[in-house]
Amino acid sequence: xxxxxxxxxALLSDQVTKMIVVGNASVLAKGIEVFPGFDxxxxxxxxxxxxxxxxxxxxxxxxxxxxxxxxxxxxxxxTQSQLEALAYGAIIGGALGNVIDRIRxxxxxxxxxxxxxxxxxxxFNLADVFVVSGLAVLILNSFSxxxxxx
Numbered sequence: 001x002x003x004x005x006x007x008x009x010a011l012l013s014d015q016v017t018k019m020i021v022v023g024n025a026s027v028l029a030k031g032i033e034v035f036p037g038f039d040x041x042x043x044x045x046x047x048x049x050x051x052x053x054x055x056x057x058x059x060x061x062x063x064x065x066x067x068x069x070x071x072x073x074x075x076x077x078x079t080q081s082q083l084e085a086l087a088y089g090a091i092i093g094g095a096l097g098n099v100i101d102r103i104r105x106x107x108x109x110x111x112x113x114x115x116x117x118x119x120x121x122x123x124f125n126l127a128d129v130f131v132v133s134g135l136a137v138l139i140l141n142s143f144s145x146x147x148x149x150x
Contacts, residue, residue, distance in 0.1 A: 003076040003085035003092075010093025010130035015100065017126050021111045028111060038114055043123045044107040058106040065099050087137035094130030101127075 021028060021042055028042035047054030048061060069092050076088040101108045110123035 002082050003079075003089035006086045006089025007093035007096070008089075010090050010127070011097050012093075014094060014097030014125060014127040014130065017111070018097070018101065018109045021109055031113065037116060038112075040111055041113045041123060043110040043113075044105065045110050045123070046107040049122075049128070058102045062099055062102045065095050065102075069095050069099075081141070083137065083141055087134040087141070090130040090134035090137070094127035094134065097125075097127035097130075 021040075025042045028040055031039040031041035033039050045054075046058060047056065053061065072088050072092050072095075076085055076092065079085050079088065098108045108125065108127075110125050110128075112125060112129075113123045114121040
């Protein structure tokens with residue numbers, strides 16, 4: 001139940017924020033400074049993290065993401081840990097959010113732009129935040145569990 005709720009929250013919040021961004025794309029194309037070093041800016045990324053695999057067919061990346069989601073659903077259904085279920089759900093929901101973008105636009109909508117001067121971190125979205133956060137929880141949890149067993 002925790003995993004399904006986590007996936008739902010991740011997917012819904014990702015899609016709502018992207019809907020707002022796409023609806024305001026003309027304004028966000030130039031960027032809006034939220035505070036020094038952080039802007040809201042409309043981007044389309046046809047690759048994956050950091051623009052890797054840019055130009056790879058969108059349907060190929062979609063099939064890859066769906067395959068990984070199926071594997072993660074299997075892990076979610078097998079886990080007895082609420083924390084792992086939460087993490088798997090966050091990853092699944094985030095991945096599905098980006099899959100929806102790939103199906104609709106053949107690219108992912110990114111809008112969070114962190115920078116120091118002219119040095120920009122690659123733009124990202126809430127789906128990416130959920131995926132990375134879920135992975136971080138799983139990694140930290142595995143370290144914690146191996147430390148307890150030692």
